[in-house]
Amino acid sequence: MAEGWPKKRRLLGTKIRRIDGPDKSTGRAKYSYDINRPGMLHGAILRCPHAHAKITRLDTSAAKKVPGFQALAMVLPPKDWLVVKADEARKTLELKSVPSKKKTDKAEQRTVTVGPGVTILRGNKPVTLADLKADDLVQVEVEQDAVGRELFYAGDEILAVAADTEEHAQDALRAIQIEYQVLEHVVDPAEVLAKPGLHTTPLPNLSPGKEFTKGDPAAGFKAAEAVVEATYGVGVISHQCLETHGLVAEWDAEGGLTVWASTQATVATAAALAGRFGVPPGKVKCITHYMGGGFGSKFGPDVQGVLAADLARRTGQAVKIMLDRHEEVIAAGNRPSAYGKVKIGGKKDGTITAYAIDCYGTPGYTGGNTVNLNFLPYVYQDAIENFTRLHTVAFTNAGAARAMRAPGHPQNCILTEFAIDDLAAKLGIDPVIIRRKNLPPNNPKANKIDWAGRRNDIYNEQIDIALKLSGWKDKWHPPGQGKAGVIKHGIGMALHTWGGNAAGGTTPNECFVVIAKDGSVIAESSTQDLGTAQRTVTAIVVAEVLGLQPTDIIVKIGESTFGFSTGSGGSTTCPTQAPAALLAAQQARNDLFKKVAAKLGADPKNFAIDVGKVVDTKTQREWSWKEFCAKLGMDEAKGKGEWNLAISNEPGNENISSGQVGGVQTAEVLVDTETGLIRLQHIVAVQDCGLVVNKLACESQVAGGVIMGINYALFEENILDKTTGRQVNPDMEFYKLGGLKDMPKITVHMQDMPERGVIGIGEPPTISTAAAIGNAVFNALGVRVPILPLTPKRVLDALAKGGQ
Amino acid sequence: MNNSPGDRHDGVSRRGFLTGTGAVAAAAAGLQAELKQATAQPRVDDTNPMGPAPVLLQLTVNGRSLTTHVEPRVTLLDALRNYLDVTGCKRVCDRATCGACTVMVNGRTVYACTMLALEARGCDIRTAEALVRGGKLDPVPTAFVDCDAQQCGFCTPGFVVSLRAALDRNPRATPEELEAAVSGNICRCGTYEQMRHAIVQLCQKGG
Numbered sequence A: 001m002a003e004g005w006p007k008k009r010r011l012l013g014t015k016i017r018r019i020d021g022p023d024k025s026t027g028r029a030k031y032s033y034d035i036n037r038p039g040m041l042h043g044a045i046l047r048c049p050h051a052h053a054k055i056t057r058l059d060t061s062a063a064k065k066v067p068g069f070q071a072l073a074m075v076l077p078p079k080d081w082l083v084v085k086a087d088e089a090r091k092t093l094e095l096k097s098v099p100s101k102k103k104t105d106k107a108e109q110r111t112v113t114v115g116p117g118v119t120i121l122r123g124n125k126p127v128t129l130a131d132l133k134a135d136d137l138v139q140v141e142v143e144q145d146a147v148g149r150e151l152f153y154a155g156d157e158i159l160a161v162a163a164d165t166e167e168h169a170q171d172a173l174r175a176i177q178i179e180y181q182v183l184e185h186v187v188d189p190a191e192v193l194a195k196p197g198l199h200t201t202p203l204p205n206l207s208p209g210k211e212f213t214k215g216d217p218a219a220g221f222k223a224a225e226a227v228v229e230a231t232y233g234v235g236v237i238s239h240q241c242l243e244t245h246g247l248v249a250e251w252d253a254e255g256g257l258t259v260w261a262s263t264q265a266t267v268a269t270a271a272a273l274a275g276r277f278g279v280p281p282g283k284v285k286c287i288t289h290y291m292g293g294g295f296g297s298k299f300g301p302d303v304q305g306v307l308a309a310d311l312a313r314r315t316g317q318a319v320k321i322m323l324d325r326h327e328e329v330i331a332a333g334n335r336p337s338a339y340g341k342v343k344i345g346g347k348k349d350g351t352i353t354a355y356a357i358d359c360y361g362t363p364g365y366t367g368g369n370t371v372n373l374n375f376l377p378y379v380y381q382d383a384i385e386n387f388t389r390l391h392t393v394a395f396t397n398a399g400a401a402r403a404m405r406a407p408g409h410p411q412n413c414i415l416t417e418f419a420i421d422d423l424a425a426k427l428g429i430d431p432v433i434i435r436r437k438n439l440p441p442n443n444p445k446a447n448k449i450d451w452a453g454r455r456n457d458i459y460n461e462q463i464d465i466a467l468k469l470s471g472w473k474d475k476w477h478p479p480g481q482g483k484a485g486v487i488k489h490g491i492g493m494a495l496h497t498w499g500g501n502a503a504g505g506t507t508p509n510e511c512f513v514v515i516a517k518d519g520s521v522i523a524e525s526s527t528q529d530l531g532t533a534q535r536t537v538t539a540i541v542v543a544e545v546l547g548l549q550p551t552d553i554i555v556k557i558g559e560s561t562f563g564f565s566t567g568s569g570g571s572t573t574c575p576t577q578a579p580a581a582l583l584a585a586q587q588a589r590n591d592l593f594k595k596v597a598a599k600l601g602a603d604p605k606n607f608a609i610d611v612g613k614v615v616d617t618k619t620q621r622e623w624s625w626k627e628f629c630a631k632l633g634m635d636e637a638k639g640k641g642e643w644n645l646a647i648s649n650e651p652g653n654e655n656i657s658s659g660q661v662g663g664v665q666t667a668e669v670l671v672d673t674e675t676g677l678i679r680l681q682h683i684v685a686v687q688d689c690g691l692v693v694n695k696l697a698c699e700s701q702v703a704g705g706v707i708m709g710i711n712y713a714l715f716e717e718n719i720l721d722k723t724t725g726r727q728v729n730p731d732m733e734f735y736k737l738g739g740l741k742d743m744p745k746i747t748v749h750m751q752d753m754p755e756r757g758v759i760g761i762g763e764p765p766t767i768s769t770a771a772a773i774g775n776a777v778f779n780a781l782g783v784r785v786p787i788l789p790l791t792p793k794r795v796l797d798a799l800a801k802g803g804q
Numbered sequence B: 001m002n003n004s005p006g007d008r009h010d011g012v013s014r015r016g017f018l019t020g021t022g023a024v025a026a027a028a029a030g031l032q033a034e035l036k037q038a039t040a041q042p043r044v045d046d047t048n049p050m051g052p053a054p055v056l057l058q059l060t061v062n063g064r065s066l067t068t069h070v071e072p073r074v075t076l077l078d079a080l081r082n083y084l085d086v087t088g089c090k091r092v093c094d095r096a097t098c099g100a101c102t103v104m105v106n107g108r109t110v111y112a113c114t115m116l117a118l119e120a121r122g123c124d125i126r127t128a129e130a131l132v133r134g135g136k137l138d139p140v141p142t143a144f145v146d147c148d149a150q151q152c153g154f155c156t157p158g159f160v161v162s163l164r165a166a167l168d169r170n171p172r173a174t175p176e177e178l179e180a181a182v183s184g185n186i187c188r189c190g191t192y193e194q195m196r197h198a199i200v201q202l203c204q205k206g207g
């Protein structure tokens, strides 16, 4: 059984500045985008301008004459071929495909005439025909292979070029001659539903879901005192990471690859590149010391990363490809839309008697699993006795979705919480009554410390806190019945839930702590800091155990070679890495005690750590930390910590890390009924969070989640033109993100529960904000604005319709 | 000079700058005059044009004189980042919307993605990197660190430069004025609440 968190906490749970804050705020921190290697080339990607097309002609000869041009790489991965015969005189190469294990693969033979446009690679190095002999294993790329390739959205990658400068790389792209056969496309998911036979995406556009029913919805609706039927929805949004996706790739003389990648997963990115280029995983190193936002969209090298590494091996130079803003928005992931026809029935005491939803959403041309609407009705489904849901995926010719901060949850929250407020209005009751009445019950069999054993109590307490902090009692009024005037005031609420456990998987995350004889301490892990202050989390935990200050700890993270770690997704990083650091520090401390005790002839059990010193509790002798460590002599003290979900579930470990959280948010708004403009006044975010490691960073995570929710509610949407199939706002000008002056006062309340151990909270606070804002607007107007974002036009349209 | 986002480029609004060629010419003319005063450069006119081949560029960046060659089409931002390895200013939108590339040119905030490098010849350029000297952190980044007004930090140098310039112009600026000073900057991680705390600290303790 692990020793666990210290009983007396000196640093944990207090407000501690980020240790890398000064470097970040003065621009000295080097992000992947900032890496300039000696002789580095710049890559740029050719993308399809059509929403659906086939390449009919490709001529890159002019591009190769552009000053500064260095190399070209196609997106389609090269195959492995065995050389049967290399005829230098005739410039031909007879090849046989390498048989794979798949039975469906047929052996292929081909003859290639070697000349411009043909690249031969052996062991990741370009070779000439003269170098080849029979039985050589090579990769051969013939440029014209791209002809006939089908492209599925405006932005689909075709090839990349590398040149000495960014300007020249762009010139080379412009010089490429390419022609397309334009094919039928569809970008509107409603159109997919209307035309069931469509097939403009890799899979048929329509992917019908399976209906799921609990109880007897028909009977539930019959028993209801009021029933509401409505349609709600929210559009597709982009991650809009400020640091775009991309990396710098550089091969060394020994065939090793180093990449500086903007990624949420150093280890997985290195592994993916190793697999793609057929090199041992140990020879690929991924470095991510700082990264400028990912939000779920950066888990691997992606097409651009593979292209950069490919161009680097062809040229023997480092190559940088970072997407530009346009590419970032169209090609680097998005959050799928969700639209649903909802029917809800209930009673005056707040009971929801039945809920039914038929919904759909689009993930773009692929990535159907990212449209996760399969936990409707949200939060309340354990209490609602009768419900039915049907969810359809509509593939469209747009960039593919990726996980985005709490994937699926914000949409599920909107489709549930909007219906609750509409039902409350019809019943003539405060919607808080419905929320309280349908909270998931405590599980009497579960441990009282755990979420399952106390979730009802946690939510009720959170609602109490939110009501108080928002002034709900004085501010709530029946929908549309606030003070008279052009500007209407409203207040709304929504609830959310999330996991936040330690990372799953069989291999635990690792952290290493080394104490040197000069008293310096290094904590090392391959995990990455996305902006969550993970570097500081590690420093705090190690410093707490060793009686030091966080700034005393040298934290080395963000290199795939520093042991194993999982990607930063699902809010798992802190609940995995904080325990790993705890265990590593405790083991290093024990090792220190043992080694010094042997030198002093003391009993290691008598040593204890105090702030900045070590005490022998028996002799009362004490040493400063440095004095004590100096006694290591030529030695050093070491510790290794390992953590994952399986370890956290071992008996005795449950209060080191755990999972499942709830949260309640309220929004207060003013709506101008003449212009349709919404002005946010105040957001309250009550968040359950287990043991807080750093209150300062934890609060800013929650406020940041709320702000992302505000953008989702009011401003953001990928707008695609139906005729051309292109996005009309792939930028930051017409794709709106709020600035400081758009933001209301945000009150964050952390519901500290140290007995539950560390829980990740990066995702949950962004879930319910948009639903709460939508409900506040409904409370202000007495009319539902059903589709997000709540643009002035949509507000005015709803008012016009509601007034009829 | 008003420091609202629309008014960064020599009194020319962003929209005006992008759409009105007359306005661009006016702005460019103003800068040309400034450049002439700042440093003697080879004469450039119809018979003696610059480019398209790379031309000599000398910039004073954070007090250091740096020299490189760039094509005339290269922006100040790209010259700093790609040619001079000054990477505190970030490229995010590259279209004068987000403020991540904000630098000071002769004390005025400029979106470096929207100014040609050659327009800045001989000018005194300051980036976020200048806000730490001999290990001493300037009050603006200090406030950002104290209040945790940064998460991923990619937007932060831009915000910090905008605020530094606003406080240089008016050390007694009010919180409202400082909020206006960063209204041309965007943060995706959502650090605005903490930034408000940082702004209050700057107004109370002085910046």
Ligand code: FES
Residues within 6 Å of the ligand: B090, B091, B092, B093, B094, B095, B096, B097, B098, B099, B100, B101, B102, B111, B112, B113, B114
């Ligand atoms: S990069 Fe210059 S304003 Fe965005």
Ligand code: FES
Residues within 6 Å of the ligand: A242, A292, A293, A531, B150, B151, B152, B153, B154, B155, B156, B186, B187, B188, B189, B190, B191
């Ligand atoms: S801190 Fe990440 S964008 Fe502002």
